[in-house]
Amino acid sequence: MTDSSLPWYLRIQEQESQKDEQSRSLTDRQRLPDLPSEPPPILQTLLDHISVDLGLDDLSLLDLRNLDPPPALGSNLIMVIGSARSEKHLHVSADRFCRYLRSTHKLRAHADGLMGRGELKIRMRRQARRTRLMANVGAMDTKSNEELRSGWVCVLVDGIQPSPNWNSSVPKREDLVGFDEISDKVTLAVQMFTEERREDIDLEKLWTGRSRRAELAMAGDEVEEEEEAVREDADDIARHDARAVTEHASRRFHDALSDPSAEQLKEANAG
Numbered sequence: 001m002t003d004s005s006l007p008w009y010l011r012i013q014e015q016e017s018q019k020d021e022q023s024r025s026l027t028d029r030q031r032l033p034d035l036p037s038e039p040p041p042i043l044q045t046l047l048d049h050i051s052v053d054l055g056l057d058d059l060s061l062l063d064l065r066n067l068d069p070p071p072a073l074g075s076n077l078i079m080v081i082g083s084a085r086s087e088k089h090l091h092v093s094a095d096r097f098c099r100y101l102r103s104t105h106k107l108r109a110h111a112d113g114l115m116g117r118g119e120l121k122i123r124m125r126r127q128a129r130r131t132r133l134m135a136n137v138g139a140m141d142t143k144s145n146e147e148l149r150s151g152w153v154c155v156l157v158d159g160i161q162p163s164p165n166w167n168s169s170v171p172k173r174e175d176l177v178g179f180d181e182i183s184d185k186v187t188l189a190v191q192m193f194t195e196e197r198r199e200d201i202d203l204e205k206l207w208t209g210r211s212r213r214a215e216l217a218m219a220g221d222e223v224e225e226e227e228e229a230v231r232e233d234a235d236d237i238a239r240h241d242a243r244a245v246t247e248h249a250s251r252r253f254h255d256a257l258s259d260p261s262a263e264q265l266k267e268a269n270a271g
Contacts, residue, residue, distance in 0.1 A: 029057040036063035036078070038163040040186045042105065047080070049100060054093040056082030056192060062207050065168060065186070067214050074158055074187030076168060079207060081191045083198055087149050091115050094153040094192055101157060113153040151197030160186040 062079040071077050084090035094114045101107040
């Protein structure tokens with residue numbers, strides 16, 4: 001039965017069902033990720049701003065604060081990944097986010113991959129000029145849109161105040177080389193992608209795997225420490241038992257000397 005042959009009331013029900021599915025899909029895309037344990041006080045506010053005001057979808061959060069050694073992006077790193085709906089939306093969102101951080105929270109932000117308004121105009125003029133030159137010689141410009149598409153902007157924010165109850169388990173080391181110095185403050189990296197670029201890069205898989213390996217290594221160190229403690233306890237018990245046996249034999253020997261009967265001497269020598 002085709003759509004045109006369906007009764008009007010069935011067509012209305014089908015349209016309402018499609019709207020409900022689209023609404024549920026949009027709700028899932030706009031759902032905020034769960035906060036990590038002992039998050040920075042400002043983190044929830046930033047997530048709300050990224051989702052509601054900037055309109056980034058499919059947000060995910062990676063807690064990388066316990067990685068040892070810390071990532072080169074910064075120590076105590078928390079990474080947020082989100083999808084923009086177009087190339088223009090990507091750069092506008094990144095620019096507005098940097099301005100929001102500076103004006104509202106007095107935080108320093110650096111956006112790698114961001115094309116400013118002036119740079120975008122320059123690239124558009126360059127593209128138009130190249131297109132005209134290629135058309136004059138009867139050729140096609142196969143790279144017409146590459147200069148206008150990056151698909152990825154990384155906004156790095158450092159100096160975020162951590163939670164008062166947060167204690168990093170990563171020891172401070174002076175032999176590490178990275179983009180920043182080791183600090184007690186939290187570093188936030190907001191990775192903004194277009195949907196196609198996000199699928200190509202797949203940062204979630206990369207950093208989730210590294211975080212999992214760090215957790216397993218940390219768990220292995222804890223197991224080794226527990227096994228070492230058990231071995232030390234066993235050695236202490238063995239030494240204590242040996243000392244108790246020696247003291248008991250010594251008391252029996254002295255008792256035999258104080259009352260030197262043949263039977264007691266025999267038992268003392270046997271002990």
